[in-house]
Amino acid sequence: xxxxxxxxxxxxxxxxxxxxxxxxxxxxxxxxxxxxxxxxxxxxxxxxxxxxxxxxxxxxxxxxxxxxxxxxxxxxxxxxxxxxxxxxxxxxxxxxxxxxxxxxxxxxxxxxxxxxxxxxxxxxxxxxxxxxxxxxxxxxxxxxxxxxxxxxxxxxxxxxxx
Amino acid sequence: xxxxxxxxxxxxxxxxxxxxxxxxxxxxxxxxxxxxxxxxxxxxxxxxxxxxxxxxxxxxxxxxxxxxxxxxxxxxxxxxxxxxxxxxxxxxxxxxxxxxxxxxxxxxxxxxxxxxxxxxxxxxxxxxxxxxxxxxxxxxxxxxxxxxxxxxxxxxxxxxxx
Numbered sequence: 001x002x003x004x005x006x007x008x009x010x011x012x013x014x015x016x017x018x019x020x021x022x023x024x025x026x027x028x029x030x031x032x033x034x035x036x037x038x039x040x041x042x043x044x045x046x047x048x049x050x051x052x053x054x055x056x057x058x059x060x061x062x063x064x065x066x067x068x069x070x071x072x073x074x075x076x077x078x079x080x081x082x083x084x085x086x087x088x089x090x091x092x093x094x095x096x097x098x099x100x101x102x103x104x105x106x107x108x109x110x111x112x113x114x115x116x117x118x119x120x121x122x123x124x125x126x127x128x129x130x131x132x133x134x135x136x137x138x139x140x141x142x143x144x145x146x147x148x149x150x151x152x153x154x155x156x157x158x159x160x161x162x
Numbered sequence: 163x164x165x166x167x168x169x170x171x172x173x174x175x176x177x178x179x180x181x182x183x184x185x186x187x188x189x190x191x192x193x194x195x196x197x198x199x200x201x202x203x204x205x206x207x208x209x210x211x212x213x214x215x216x217x218x219x220x221x222x223x224x225x226x227x228x229x230x231x232x233x234x235x236x237x238x239x240x241x242x243x244x245x246x247x248x249x250x251x252x253x254x255x256x257x258x259x260x261x262x263x264x265x266x267x268x269x270x271x272x273x274x275x276x277x278x279x280x281x282x283x284x285x286x287x288x289x290x291x292x293x294x295x296x297x298x299x300x301x302x303x304x305x306x307x308x309x310x311x312x313x314x315x316x317x318x319x320x321x322x323x324x
Binding site: 001003004005006007008010011012014015016017018039040041042043044045046047048049050051053074106107116117118119124125126127129130131132134136138139140141142143144147150152153161162 | 163165166167168169170172173174176177178179180201202203204205206207208209210211212213215236268269278279280281286287288289291292293294296298300301302303304305306309312314315323324
């Protein structure tokens with residue numbers, strides 16, 4: 001069996017993807033960080049679960065592994081520039097959230113103030129197999145700021161997938 | 163901590179979702195079945211992984227659990243009617259694929275002939291926690307039929323999520 005790599009790429013890129021800012025926080029060293037997450041989908045109605053795949057190499061990945069929680073901020077359709085700030089891998093912690101206003105939610109995770117809104121999730125399971133780790137999180141809190149259309153990956157002209 | 167259910171629903175519905183036909187096959191009893199899957203995202207580049215959440219009550223869920231494989235067919239933007247055929251829960255097996263032409267792929271799974279294309283996946287992990295099970299599958303084969311825009315949930319006016 002030989003995988004047709006071109007067909008695989010074309011088909012995986014047909015999966016619609018959003019652009020979210022995932023927030024993490026390590027209370028022990030008082031560090032807040034975040035990154036752009038695109039591979040996100042719902043995982044259950046009851047309890048409400050979200051699924052997110054996170055690059056296994058990143059520093060935020062380690063914080064999620066350690067703290068078992070993350071926030072998921074939904075960006076407004078016109079916040080592509082903000083997504084770009086959080087897009088590139090970054091080893092140093094703490095830098096990205098300096099340029100945006102946020103509060104800490106019920107779980108102590110960063111919730112952007114200028115966004116559609118944000119969710120805080122407690123990790124209830126994961127699958128570690130490839131270059132990303134699949135985290136499944138239960139939604140514990142939800143903050144709605146502006147009920148407007150969300151940014152999605154397709155509208156930005158960027159690709160992440162395939 | 164009290165979860166704001168309305169905010170949770172609004173925010174979860176901002177996650178872009180597609181509409182795929184997931185195919186399953188139990189060789190032992192020579193049964194082919196399928197259902198509409200919407201909660202799908204990518205899970206890794208290397209190896210190529212896809213993530214899919216499947217209603218835990220369905221008969222197809224049991225077949226995936228037993229066979230550890232599934233196909234994911236990407237529908238064309240104008241195939242909403244076909245998606246509807248596979249949408250409703252159905253206890254009896256075998257009915258849905260009678261109305262559409264398909265072939266069996268390298269893993270013996272149904273691949274629709276009239277579609278954007280299809281992937282066959284081997285399950286490498288799962289998280290069973292809520293009313294859906296999160297399956298993570300490695301893409302083993304890919305068949306591209308027509309590289310056109312895919313159907314997505316938003317364009318159908320249907321909701322599945324929140």
